[in-house]
Amino acid sequence: MLTPEKKLALYRALRLTRIFEDWIYYICHNQNSQKPLIIGKGYLSTGQEAVSVGAAMAMEPADWYAPSHRDIGGHLIRGVSLQELLLQYMSREGSPTKGRDGNVHFGFVRHKTLGFISQMGALTVAANGVATAMKMCGDKQAVLCCYGDGASSSGVVHEALNYAAVGKLPVVFVVNNNRWAISTPLHEQMAIENIADRGTGYGMPSLIVEGNNVFAVYDAVYDALKRARAGAGPCLIECKSMRMAGHGTHDMAKYVPDDEYAYWKTKDPILWAEKLLLEDGLSNAEDFKAVEVELKAELEKVVEICVQAGPIRPNHELEDVFAEGK
Amino acid sequence: MTREIYYADAIREALALAMREDPSVYVFGEDVAAYGGVFGVTMGLAAEFGQQRVRNTPLSEAAILGEAVGAAVYGMRPVPEIQFGDFITSAMSQVVDLMANYHYRNGTALPITVRLPSGGMLGIGNFHSNCWENWFVHVPGLKIVVPATAYDAKGLLLAAIRDPNPVLYFEQKRLYRLVKDDVPEASYEVEIGKARLALEGNDLTILTYGNMVLEALKAAHELGKRGIKAEVIDLRSLVPLDKELIFSSVSKTNRVLILHEARKVAGFGGELAALITEEIFDELAAPIIRLGAKSMPVPMNPNLEAFYLPSIQDVVAAGERLMKY
Numbered sequence: 176m177l178t179p180e181k182k183l184a185l186y187r188a189l190r191l192t193r194i195f196e197d198w199i200y201y202i203c204h205n206q207n208s209q210k211p212l213i214i215g216k217g218y219l220s221t222g223q224e225a226v227s228v229g230a231a232m233a234m235e236p237a238d239w240y241a242p243s244h245r246d247i248g249g250h251l252i253r254g255v256s257l258q259e260l261l262l263q264y265m266s267r268e269g270s271p272t273k274g275r276d277g278n279v280h281f282g283f284v285r286h287k288t289l290g291f292i293s294q295m296g297a298l299t300v301a302a303n304g305v306a307t308a309m310k311m312c313g314d315k316q317a318v319l320c321c322y323g324d325g326a327s328s329s330g331v332v333h334e335a336l337n338y339a340a341v342g343k344l345p346v347v348f349v350v351n352n353n354r355w356a357i358s359t360p361l362h363e364q365m366a367i368e369n370i371a372d373r374g375t376g377y378g379m380p381s382l383i384v385e386g387n388n389v390f391a392v393y394d395a396v397y398d399a400l401k402r403a404r405a406g407a408g409p410c411l412i413e414c415k416s417m418r419m420a421g422h423g424t425h426d427m428a429k430y431v432p433d434d435e436y437a438y439w440k441t442k443d444p445i446l447w448a449e450k451l452l453l454e455d456g457l458s459n460a461e462d463f464k465a466v467e468v469e470l471k472a473e474l475e476k477v478v479e480i481c482v483q484a485g486p487i488r489p490n491h492e493l494e495d496v497f498a499e500g501k
Numbered sequence: 502m503t504r505e506i507y508y509a510d511a512i513r514e515a516l517a518l519a520m521r522e523d524p525s526v527y528v529f530g531e532d533v534a535a536y537g538g539v540f541g542v543t544m545g546l547a548a549e550f551g552q553q554r555v556r557n558t559p560l561s562e563a564a565i566l567g568e569a570v571g572a573a574v575y576g577m578r579p580v581p582e583i584q585f586g587d588f589i590t591s592a593m594s595q596v597v598d599l600m601a602n603y604h605y606r607n608g609t610a611l612p613i614t615v616r617l618p619s620g621g622m623l624g625i626g627n628f629h630s631n632c633w634e635n636w637f638v639h640v641p642g643l644k645i646v647v648p649a650t651a652y653d654a655k656g657l658l659l660a661a662i663r664d665p666n667p668v669l670y671f672e673q674k675r676l677y678r679l680v681k682d683d684v685p686e687a688s689y690e691v692e693i694g695k696a697r698l699a700l701e702g703n704d705l706t707i708l709t710y711g712n713m714v715l716e717a718l719k720a721a722h723e724l725g726k727r728g729i730k731a732e733v734i735d736l737r738s739l740v741p742l743d744k745e746l747i748f749s750s751v752s753k754t755n756r757v758l759i760l761h762e763a764r765k766v767a768g769f770g771g772e773l774a775a776l777i778t779e780e781i782f783d784e785l786a787a788p789i790i791r792l793g794a795k796s797m798p799v800p801m802n803p804n805l806e807a808f809y810l811p812s813i814q815d816v817v818a819a820g821e822r823l824m825k826y
Contacts, residue, residue: 239575276606283607289574290607294598300567301599307568308575311527311553331594334561338568341559496641498610498665 177394179457185232185389186448186458191470192224192248193445195257198474199264203424212482214266215277220245222419225444226351227321228252229392230414233400234319239309240288241302241320243295244279245351245418249321253286257477267484274487296326299335299348306344317345317403319396325356327370336411340378345403347396348411351386353418358430371413379409386414387444390451417442503685509542509677511651511684512616515658516543516580518688520550523578526662529556530565530582530616539584540618540677562588566595566615570603573611578662586619586671587631600667601642610665614658618674619647620712620762622810626801632711632763632794634671638739638772644668644693645739649714651682653737656691664693673712680715694741698750702730705756705823707816708747708773710736712762720816729820731758739769747773748781755786756823760816765793787826790819 199217206212220227223245231249234240242249247260255271262270264278272281282290289298289305302320309316326332327350339346350370354361367373374381384395392414399410417439421428452458506514519526528543528550534557537544547555558565562583569579583589589596596615603611621630637643644666648654654672661668699714700721709717714735721731732750736743751757757777759770770791777789792811800806 241571272606281607284574284609289571290603290609292598294594297567297594297599300564300595301571301574303564304568304571304573304579305575306571308572308577311572311577312575331563331567334559334564335567338559338561338564492605495608496605497644498604500665 176397177390179455181232181393182390182452182455182457185228185393186452187466187470188228188232188248188252189224189389189445189448190466191251192220192228194467194470194474195251195260196221196247198478200420200424213264215264216423216425217264218244218279218423219420220247222439222443223351223353223387223416224248225389225392225448226349226386226414226416229389230319230321230349230396233393233397235316235400237314237316238287238400239302239305239316239318240286241298241305241318242282242288242291243298243321243323243326243351244291245323246321247279250286250288253288255286257474258481261477261481262484265481265484266487267481268487269484270487273490296322296329296332296335298322299332300338302346303335303339303342303344306339306346307342309345315404317347317400319347319349319400321349321351323356324350324352324354324361324364324370325359328364336373336377336379336409339409343406343408345406346409347399347403348409349396350411350413351416352413353416354435355418355428355431357422357426369413371411374411377411379411381411381413383413383415386416387442387447389444389448503683505681506651506684507678508651508654508673508680509540511655512542512658512672513544513546514684515655515662516546517549519580519659519662520546520554522688525576526578526580527554527556528580528582529558529568531558531560531584533557533582538582540674542677543582562592563595566592566600569613569615570595570599570611573613574609578612580614580616580662582616584618585629586617586633587628589617589633596637596643597640601640603642604666605642611667612662612665613667614661615667615669617669617671619671620673620675621799621806622675622712622762624801624803624806627798630799632671632761634669634739635763635767635769637669638769642667643740645671646693646737647671647673647711647739648737649673649676649680649711649735651680651684653691653697655684656689657693657737659688660690660693663690668693671711675712691737694738694743696743696746697735697737698732698746699735700731700733702732702754704730704754705732705758705820706750706754707731707733707758707760708736709733709760710739713760713811716813717760717816720813720820723813723817724820727821729824731820744776747777751777751781752784755784756826757785757789758816758819758823759789759791760811761793762810763793764796765791766796768793787823790823792816792819
């Protein structure tokens, strides 16, 4: 339910994601390449945070999460700490993957999250596995599974959606349609206007949501998860959004027309949420500023701790390729 | 109590025992439920365990193995079947990118056993006969077993299902109703990573696995008639590999013949040969000989398939050649 408290929590989560990713962006563009603070690149959701934040906030603690790469907002909501995220990006001692992977490539049972991999759409089939196991165990929960417009063209995603529909699995598939897959625009990705149109072909209900309106995303995903938990099967939700930066921090995205950016800038998810909160009388400009100041200070404190973390050295690397025991 | 049963029945017995002892074990794949699988291996399981624990899936290998990963992360012990081992190509990414490295990267063990009916010698052509096990030897994080007897089929499958890691279980479809041997009724395990001394001999060592164990034993019999005592080692498990038994046999016979049904070029025999020369070169009295299928698609016609495969005569000739050194 979209209570006033939930609305404020959504706003705060949008802000935190923006502040964290702005920091990643800044470091990636300003660090000494010989002695980098961040290993690898940032794959950011800046300017489209509402898809991840709105969807993840609609989950119950016992639900499971199959994130995609622009889901830092969702990870923070699932309980991944800023410190874990920073150490993961910096690849230093205390990194949750022990330096074995970087940036957005992680996912842990303690957060009821599957580990993201770079093969786009791959987690759709694994999300079905979690949902199948839930059904077999009699657990009345659901899985939130996120992927993008690019992934929607891969064979594995088509297999997954058909399979979920046949099995009436409790999975909510959220497609973050941000119009660009690296440099490939939508019209080179698919011959249809709306990815949601495919729902009928798979045999599941589908809908289209304004992806930059965090409250709209929350509402749609909340209802779909509730329906899935009740045993009514999967659902496909297409969130219309726009990737407002390059694919990664190394990509200047010069291929995106200026007017496309200009149009979507007017639909910035933070400004949109602020407008709605002002209309509701839930917050004012001072409140917004206070949230920003508080979260920035929080990030700075965590950064100070993380830059002290030691380097990662090989430790049980070969032993941990396999699990021990039974 | 032991009694003679077929290889296929040993597999079914292992599945039933594993499902009885652990409610998290479940079987799924194409046509595995009431139909019993295209080879009848899962026949009767749906009747005993219900259609939720023995479940038919759409024709979607990637979705099948993806389900296995998600279900294992959630705490189940999935035992998916890929109808023909050949069809694993449609789920390559799920095995290589998602399943194999999951424990190393995220710290979560995935107790998955993938059943892969493999191998040919049945005249069923290129899409139903391949032996792709060696591809997966190259992928860290997967255990790879290939049973050659009914006893091992049951014991290795039980060990695989109880193992916390993904195990690719390459069952040999030719052996389903060809091989019959003593199998205990009760539950037992064959340790993954232990080879089996199939025949003792002093003159040369034949390292083999799967379908070719039978052929190696026939060839050893022929060699015996010529006064050559071949030792036959059935590897049973490619990962992990029983280096101890291999090295002790080679140190005794000083001559090595490697035989597999998979193609010779870049097959597992190359790895074995390199390992032996790297680690116990001084024990060798002769160059290592590798025998495997020819580098061509598996032909359908039995005469052509016989041409593609290494023959018993090839093994005998290679054994005689080794003894000339």
